[in-house]
Amino acid sequence: MTDTLYQALLYIMPPLAVIVFLALFFVKAGYGMFRTKGWGISLPNKLGWVIMECPAFLMMLYLWNGSFYKLEPALFTFFILFELHYFQRSFVFPLLMKGKSRMPIAITAMGVLFNVINAFLIGYNLFYLKGSFYTAEWLSTPTFYAGCIIFFAGMGINLHADQVIRNLRPAGDTRHYLPQKGIYRYVTSGNYFGELVEWVGFAILTQSAAAWIFVLWTFANLAPRAYAIRQRYREEFGKEAVGKRKCLIPYIY
Numbered sequence: 001m002t003d004t005l006y007q008a009l010l011y012i013m014p015p016l017a018v019i020v021f022l023a024l025f026f027v028k029a030g031y032g033m034f035r036t037k038g039w040g041i042s043l044p045n046k047l048g049w050v051i052m053e054c055p056a057f058l059m060m061l062y063l064w065n066g067s068f069y070k071l072e073p074a075l076f077t078f079f080i081l082f083e084l085h086y087f088q089r090s091f092v093f094p095l096l097m098k099g100k101s102r103m104p105i106a107i108t109a110m111g112v113l114f115n116v117i118n119a120f121l122i123g124y125n126l127f128y129l130k131g132s133f134y135t136a137e138w139l140s141t142p143t144f145y146a147g148c149i150i151f152f153a154g155m156g157i158n159l160h161a162d163q164v165i166r167n168l169r170p171a172g173d174t175r176h177y178l179p180q181k182g183i184y185r186y187v188t189s190g191n192y193f194g195e196l197v198e199w200v201g202f203a204i205l206t207q208s209a210a211a212w213i214f215v216l217w218t219f220a221n222l223a224p225r226a227y228a229i230r231q232r233y234r235e236e237f238g239k240e241a242v243g244k245r246k247c248l249i250p251y252i253y
Contacts, residue, residue: 006124009117013213017220024224031107033176033232039104048103049094052111056119057086063123069131074138078126078206081151082119085198088159098166118217121210130208147205151198157183158194165191178237186250188233189226193248196222223248 031048043051064070064079126134138144160182168177183190199218203211226248234242246253 002124003129006121006129009121010210010213013117013121014216017213017217020217021220021224024221025227028228029107029221029225031101031103033229039106042102042104043108045099045101045103046094046097048105048108049097050090052103052108053086053093053115054090055112056115057083057090059116059119060086060123063120063127067127067131069127069134072131072134073136074134074144075127075131077139078134078202081148081202081205082122085155093162096162096166114217114221118210118214122206122208122214125208125210126206134206143207144205147201147203149201150204151201154194154197154199154201156194157197158191161190161194176232176236178233178241183250185245187226187246187248188230188242189222189248192222192226193250196248223253 031045042048060079060082064075067075069075070079161179161184164179164181164184168179169175179188179190183193187193196215196218199211199215203215230242230245230247
């Protein structure tokens with residue numbers, strides 16, 4: 001039954017990501033600067049983020065713990081890297097958030113579904129279907145080294161970009177400001193770029209089809225929103241202030 005579910009999701013998720021990518025250019029996900037009352041009942045932003053992100057952390061923990069291969073060096077490394085990201089997103093990032101923004105329950109629920117499915121695909125692929133494939137020698141391959149460098153570079157970009165956003169305005173100020181430091185000199189959604197780079201690195205170091213599907217979904221979710229954010233900045237601060245900065249990927253998009 002689990003194998004059937006995995007195979008079905010493996011084929012369904014890529015075309016669904018394309019549909020979501022196109023749809024998000026017309027319907028902006030209603031959180032952050034795009035939240036409207038039309039999205040219905042909402043939660044405090046910090047609570048919404050914890051509820052939305054922690055299922056990925058817990059799903060991966062569950063799958064790893066039930067695997068016969070869980071203490072194999074390569075698989076244990078994959079597990080730690082995935083959990084490192086989601087521990088930060090689930091339990092550290094929300095605590096550092098400022099302000100009193102709110103997140104619609106509908107967005108939280110969609111985020112939970114997205115995170116559970118992707119964590120299941122990656123975890124089941126790594127720890128069950130390909131568990132015996134990842135020997136200790138995997139840790140000395142060029143793709144593993146390259147993937148780790150890219151993964152941690154993306155994480156560093158993401159963490160710094162989040163810090164820049166948090167410090168844009170003083171306590172009590174609710175106005176929008178144009179971020180200028182670090183990666184924001186090149187793109188208007190530097191935090192999204194960092195996250196995308198992270199998951200590209202993870203896909204490279206694992207060479208997992210499920211991880212590459214996650215990269216596709218990450219781009220499908222973030223690229224339209226990054227475009228919308230750049231358009232909002234151009235409206236609020238003017239085209240000259242935004243300049244030639246791209247939306248998501250420096251010099252490209």
